[in-house]
Amino acid sequence: MPANESVAWNDLQSHAYYMSQSHISTLFREETDRFSLYTFEQNKFLLDLSKQRITEETLALLIKLAEEKGLQQWIQKLFDGDHVNDSEDRPALHTALRTPADRILSINDKNIIDEVHSNLSRMEEIVERIHSGQWRGFTGHSIDTVVNIGVGGSDLGPFMACKALAENQADTAKSLKIHFVSSMDGSQLAELLSELNPARTLFVISSKSFTTIDTLANAQTAKEWLKKSSYAASEETLISRHFIGVSANPDKVCEWGIPKSNQLEFWDWTGGRYSMWSTIGLPIALKLGMSGFREFLNGAHEMDEHFRNAAFSENLPVLLAMAGIWNINFLNINAHAILPYDGRLSHIPAYLEQLEMESNGKSVDRQGNNVDYKTCPILWGEVGTNAQHAFYQLLHQGTEAVMCDFIVAARRYHDTNNPELQHQHQLNLANCLAQSRILALGDSVLEGAESAPAFKRYKGNQPCTTIMLDELNPFSFGQLIALYEHKVFVQSVIWDINPFDQWGVELGKKVATSLLDALGTERKQPDFDSSTNGLINRITERGE
Amino acid sequence: MKVTIWGNELLAWTAAAALAESGNHVLLVTNEHEVPNEAETEFKVSNEPGLEQLITDSKACGRLKVGSDEEGVIHASNHILALNPDQFVTAERLVARLSQTHSSNLLIINQSNFGVGSSDRLQSQIGEANNQVICYIPDMLAEGSALQDYKWPQTYIIGCTNDWAMLNIKALFRPFSQAVKQWMIMTAKEAEFTKFANTGMLALRLGYINELANLADQLEVDIEVIREAMVTDPRIGPHYLHPGCGFGGLHFQQYIEALSELMSEARNSKLLDTVLTENEKQKEQPFRKLWRHYDCDLENRVVTIWGLSFKPGTASIDNAPSLKVINTLLAQNCRVQVHDPEAMGNIREHFGEQPNLAYFDNGYDSLKKSDGLLLLTDWPEYWSPDYDEILNQMKYPLIIDGRNIFDKEMLESLGFIYYGVGR
Numbered sequence: 011m012p013a014n015e016s017v018a019w020n021d022l023q024s025h026a027y028y029m030s031q032s033h034i035s036t037l038f039r040e041e042t043d044r045f046s047l048y049t050f051e052q053n054k055f056l057l058d059l060s061k062q063r064i065t066e067e068t069l070a071l072l073i074k075l076a077e078e079k080g081l082q083q084w085i086q087k088l089f090d091g092d093h094v095n096d097s098e099d100r101p102a103l104h105t106a107l108r109t110p111a112d113r114i115l116s117i118n119d120k121n122i123i124d125e126v127h128s129n130l131s132r133m134e135e136i137v138e139r140i141h142s143g144q145w146r147g148f149t150g151h152s153i154d155t156v157v158n159i160g161v162g163g164s165d166l167g168p169f170m171a172c173k174a175l176a177e178n179q180a181d182t183a184k185s186l187k188i189h190f191v192s193s194m195d196g197s198q199l200a201e202l203l204s205e206l207n208p209a210r211t212l213f214v215i216s217s218k219s220f221t222t223i224d225t226l227a228n229a230q231t232a233k234e235w236l237k238k239s240s241y242a243a244s245e246e247t248l249i250s251r252h253f254i255g256v257s258a259n260p261d262k263v264c265e266w267g268i269p270k271s272n273q274l275e276f277w278d279w280t281g282g283r284y285s286m287w288s289t290i291g292l293p294i295a296l297k298l299g300m301s302g303f304r305e306f307l308n309g310a311h312e313m314d315e316h317f318r319n320a321a322f323s324e325n326l327p328v329l330l331a332m333a334g335i336w337n338i339n340f341l342n343i344n345a346h347a348i349l350p351y352d353g354r355l356s357h358i359p360a361y362l363e364q365l366e367m368e369s370n371g372k373s374v375d376r377q378g379n380n381v382d383y384k385t386c387p388i389l390w391g392e393v394g395t396n397a398q399h400a401f402y403q404l405l406h407q408g409t410e411a412v413m414c415d416f417i418v419a420a421r422r423y424h425d426t427n428n429p430e431l432q433h434q435h436q437l438n439l440a441n442c443l444a445q446s447r448i449l450a451l452g453d454s455v456l457e458g459a460e461s462a463p464a465f466k467r468y469k470g471n472q473p474c475t476t477i478m479l480d481e482l483n484p485f486s487f488g489q490l491i492a493l494y495e496h497k498v499f500v501q502s503v504i505w506d507i508n509p510f511d512q513w514g515v516e517l518g519k520k521v522a523t524s525l526l527d528a529l530g531t532e533r534k535q536p537d538f539d540s541s542t543n544g545l546i547n548r549i550t551e552r553g554e
Numbered sequence: 555m556k557v558t559i560w561g562n563e564l565l566a567w568t569a570a571a572a573l574a575e576s577g578n579h580v581l582l583v584t585n586e587h588e589v590p591n592e593a594e595t596e597f598k599v600s601n602e603p604g605l606e607q608l609i610t611d612s613k614a615c616g617r618l619k620v621g622s623d624e625e626g627v628i629h630a631s632n633h634i635l636a637l638n639p640d641q642f643v644t645a646e647r648l649v650a651r652l653s654q655t656h657s658s659n660l661l662i663i664n665q666s667n668f669g670v671g672s673s674d675r676l677q678s679q680i681g682e683a684n685n686q687v688i689c690y691i692p693d694m695l696a697e698g699s700a701l702q703d704y705k706w707p708q709t710y711i712i713g714c715t716n717d718w719a720m721l722n723i724k725a726l727f728r729p730f731s732q733a734v735k736q737w738m739i740m741t742a743k744e745a746e747f748t749k750f751a752n753t754g755m756l757a758l759r760l761g762y763i764n765e766l767a768n769l770a771d772q773l774e775v776d777i778e779v780i781r782e783a784m785v786t787d788p789r790i791g792p793h794y795l796h797p798g799c800g801f802g803g804l805h806f807q808q809y810i811e812a813l814s815e816l817m818s819e820a821r822n823s824k825l826l827d828t829v830l831t832e833n834e835k836q837k838e839q840p841f842r843k844l845w846r847h848y849d850c851d852l853e854n855r856v857v858t859i860w861g862l863s864f865k866p867g868t869a870s871i872d873n874a875p876s877l878k879v880i881n882t883l884l885a886q887n888c889r890v891q892v893h894d895p896e897a898m899g900n901i902r903e904h905f906g907e908q909p910n911l912a913y914f915d916n917g918y919d920s921l922k923k924s925d926g927l928l929l930l931t932d933w934p935e936y937w938s939p940d941y942d943e944i945l946n947q948m949k950y951p952l953i954i955d956g957r958n959i960f961d962k963e964m965l966e967s968l969g970f971i972y973y974g975v976g977r
Contacts, residue, residue, distance in 0.1 A: 144885035148846075
């Protein structure tokens with residue numbers, strides 16, 4: 011049954027007809043204890059939905075919808091390793107990647123928890139070897155720089171996490187520099203290579219399929235750079251000392267020349283955008299040390315257990331997801347801003363753009379039918395205090411309805427003796443609270459705002475969620491990302507779509523390959539559409 | 555005279571032994587309440603040639619006693635502070651206590667390397683009335699020749715501006731000052747600076763010659779030829795200009811680290827920091843030559859190390875290149891066979907029993923089935939070994955000479971593969 015034909019869906023529609031007339035500021039006047047009614051907590055992790063345009067009835071209906079859609083069974087399937095990724099006929103077991111070693115989960119008669127932990131142990135050996143200065147380059151000097159070459163899921167997660175948790179860096183990682191390279195055009199890599207010392211640089215080539223052209227092109231450039239900068243050492247030696255391959259396709263890694271001893275594995279049941287918890291997280295482990303990385307896994311596992319076991323009425327991922335469903339499908343809001351009030355989380359918008367839009371940016375349901383309701387909205391974001399000087403104008407006074415996630419840590423710098431930084435954190439908190447207050451309540455927060463000219467008015471009524479961590483650390487960061495992962499899954503269940511495939515990105519790769527010939531040295535007259543032909547001809551002319 | 559010496563450093567024990575030998579009644583307080591042993595590495599009397607014997611003799615004749623802090627405070631009005639550089643707080647407490655007991659005519663000779671201005675800071679604690687004086691005399695002892703250095707100094711650098719104290723200092727050092735060419739009298743702060751300046755200069759020279767040697771390696775020039783020519787210039791001279799696999803030792807390194815920190819804080823200067831960083835890399839240079847020789851794979855190779863102490867003439871392995879090289883070789887899954895004429899006890903204590911590390915009392919035995927010999931310390935007995943025996947023992951005749959003690963041409967003519975530092 012399509013999502014929008016269920017009883018709860020219809021009830022929600024009727025309810026929405028009434029609620030869409032209401033204003034969040036009115037709700038606050040009617041329910042003065044909204045904070046205690048709509049705030050949910052899980053081990054120091056707070057989800058505040060009180061600035062959403064919801065009432066208790068809304069939540070009850072949303073939970074009813076989740077129940078009608080069989081969410082509990084779907085959660086069970088997800089954790090049990092059922093083939094929830096039906097178009098690729100495989101499970102999506104990112105939760106297994108953070109499951110403690112003493113658990114058992116058999117897939118095809120193999121306990122994958124064992125495999126997960128044996129790869130984590132191998133990763134630990136590598137991390138310790140690098141941290142102790144005993145991973146040596148071709149000259150015998152210690153490696154002091156690691157360059158992660160990957161794209162999409164093999165880049166965004168580790169990149170975001172290394173930035174977010176830089177203050178939790180392991181002491182043993184202090185002299186280690188970690189860089190990320192993803193762009194296909196080589197611009198990041200070229201700039202970086204001009205500054206690096208080849209004798210002390212280790213490349214981590216991360217690619218699930220190990221066929222991603224973006225990554226392999228960068229890896230090839232890195233290899234040639236090393237070959238040019240080293241004297242006498244053979245290519246085989248250079249690769250064995252300066253390259254690690256992380257992939258679910260070991261044969262391809264061997265083919266590229268990286269020996270088994272330098273390979274870390276993950277599995278086809280780990281989706282790329284869900285893979286930061288696997289050995290793809292090597293750069294994170296290199297930053298935090300293995301104990302920090304395990305904390306990060308523990309935080310995510312804690313959220314997994316909560317998601318799996320808590321009643322929907324207090325289940326953070328379910329509630330966050332259903333608030334989104336309410337906004338998208340019933341209040342017709344199709345834009346979603348991610349607003350971290352923390353410079354360390356500057357890369358979380360880009361990460362969530364992939365997680366949400368690549369997972370749920372779909373219009374065909376699991377039965378192969380086109381859906382006739384909205385699915386994933388457009389997501390974007392920026393560090394809140396910077397965005398205030400950029401797109402907040404639109405949020406406050408534009409014509410688009412936008413739902414906003416504010417992400418902030420209650421405490422920071424409290425253990426330093428730096429009053430200036432402590433003050434800056436207060437300033438940051440004040441701005442976070444001020445902005446969500448105005449976006450939700452509008453200028454009703456001011457006395458006599460009605461008398462201001464129209465261009466100075468703030469209409470408010472933009473639904474806002476606040477996610478507040480006690481402090482940002484590997485554990486809470488693990489909780490945060492797992493929260494969003496499960497939120498995405500819950501929404502996919504409501505929409506009846508598969509969040510674990512990404513067929514929409516395939517065609518572009520194919521067409522690019524065919525265009526490569528037209529741009530190569532043995533060019534033929536291009537035979538595409540007139541725009542493409544025209545552009546190719548222009549490039550050809552300029553190149554001559 | 556009566557003297558109390560505070561500390562558990564090379565200087566404390568050397569001064570105690572030498573002063574007792576020349577008739578003084580010395581009380582040494584090593585690690586009682588006031589002098590907790592905060593140093594990471596406890597000083598070992600046995601590391602220093604001749605010292606242990608002299609201490610035993612002085613104790614036997616009753617002029618040297620190791621006692622408690624209560625005894626130390628009242629034993630004498632002359633005190634020598636020979637504390638570890640990180641024991642400044644201890645020094646402050648001690649000075650306060652001494653000044654209470656000895657309300658006048660108290661001489662405290664600070665010889666600890668607390669940094670520039672620290673003797674003045676101690677003095678300011680008690681004021682200078684009634685001849686309660688803190689002066690500074692730099693510790694100029696070199697490990698391996700400490701007794702010699704103490705008993706036959708060339709120069710005295712004295713940081714003292716109080717006449718009464720000067721008189722006492724000269725009296726105390728009379729037995730050793732007969733051949734002294736110069737007494738350099740200055741303020742305590744200037745003397746502290748001088749100590750720093752000397753140490754830094756030596757480190758810079760070593761750093762410079764090693765940097766030249768590495769360059770010579772790349773340009774395929776023999777650094778020994780260059781060095782021999784350099785030292786003929788009287789402005790340069792021969793001292794501290796031997797390229798090698800890095801300097802070590804407890805004090806030298808500590809002093810340079812302190813000076814480097816000062817320069818970096820006060821002047822934002824990286825000059826000595828660079829020397830220190832490069833020196834740490836230099837310690838692994840013999841490993842790197844081996845690594846490259848075997849195409850970056852040392853798995854299961856048998857590697858011999860000759861020379862484990864940080865320099866010849868001492869059993870001390872503090873900051874010695876051998877520590878780094880052994881760790882690195884073990885991390886690469888080599889079997890490591892080591893020998894040293896004096897430092898076997900210390901190295902065994904440091905590394906303990908490990909499956910891939912074998913200790914040998916005989917240098918030739920340590921070469922059995924070896925894929926390479928790394929020479930890290932230029933002990934005299936290594937200079938002219940039985941080359942035939944070396945060839946017999948080794949599986950593969952590779953010698954990596956971290957101190958440039960061997961004749962490259964001759965070794966090659968005997969069939970060895972030879973790598974030196976900068977040659």
